[in-house]
Amino acid sequence: MNTNRGIVSHGDRNTFNNNAIGEHARVFPADPSHHSTRPAEVGSDDEPASAGWDIGVVTILSEELRSVVDELKLERHKVGGGLYFYQGEQATPQATVRIVATQSQSQGQRSAMAALENLRRHYNPRLWALVGVGGGIHDQHARVGNVIVSTEVVYYENRKINPLGDVRRRGEHRQAPAPVVHAVNAFFTDHGTPARIHGQIATHASEEFEVYPGLIGSGEAVIADRESDIREWLKKYHEKVLAVDMEAGGLSQYWQENSVHDATNPGWIVIRGVSDNADQEKGHGFHELAARNAAYILRELLPYLC
DSSP states (O other): OOOOOSOOOOSSOOOOOSOOOSTTOOOOOOOTTOOOOOOOOTTOSSSOSSSOOOEEEEEOSHHHHHHHHHHHTOEEEEETTTEEEEEEEEEOSSOEEEEEEEEOSSSSHHHHHHHHHHHHHHTOOSEEEEEEEEEEOOTTTOOTTOEEEESEEEEOOOEEEOTTSOEEEOOEEEEOOHHHHHHHHHHHHHHOSSEEEEOSSGGGTTSEEEEEEOEEEEOSOOOOOTTOHHHHHHHHHOTTEEEEESSHHHHHHHHHHHTTSSSOOOEEEEEEEEEEOSSTTOOSTTHHHHHHHHHHHHHHHHHHHO
16 A cells, blocks of 8 residues: 655646645644734735724814824824824723724715725724714704714605605614613713713813713704704604714714624714704804814713723
8 A cells, every 4th residue: 555645746836725744734724714813014905004993983174183183192193095094092991992083085974984994994993983073953952062972873865855846854763783872871871961071171171061862863964054954854853863963874874884794893983062053153163162072072981882
């Protein structure tokens, strides 16, 4: 009986894959569920900049990004083909949380989704947070300076227009994954509803702002009219729609469409500081106040989210 040991190769262009050499060598098939934990290099267009990122933050305005960077002590990094991200760590009682933030190119759902894709491709965080300012549409809860923490989004742009000009809106309502909802519930259990927090900029340090859980209405329209049909429709749709923005619908849609992947789909949360009341007095005067308060609440939520 002949016994073959090792590999014999003839020729100058031989390739061997999944081979074992030696008398007792064995070949095991690769485990498809195993992924290398070696961090990818910053600048890769195909892999995350590093493993283990906990929260990816999307902001829209410069005031929003600056507030998040200052509050969480993030540092600027340039990756890929010229994208700017801001990275850092925050210690909580349970763990050290790794955070990366970016700014979308413009307002609106599409640009927000592009920013989320950039975060996913380069960092793959396990939770997405949309942080910044929004317009309040609830006179009691959503006063300027207050913060709305939302795990539910109502997208209001879908509508049917009949021949006589009758417009019938068809809302899309999405809720964040259960672990995020539980985390937000725990925050308000500990801090009360509303949570009352001292102002985060010097000119308002002696004042308190309030933090409420509530729904966000989202669409492409900038609402600056107290009599807007969108405001009225949102109030009738759900009495707990407290504020409006132009990006949260893109966040919830991006999450929904990524839920088909094999990997665990990240959670998401929206944190909006109220900078105006979505009426004729809408302006930029309170962007800094609202953005600072929202960034501070993100930091306060870290022990619950991670």
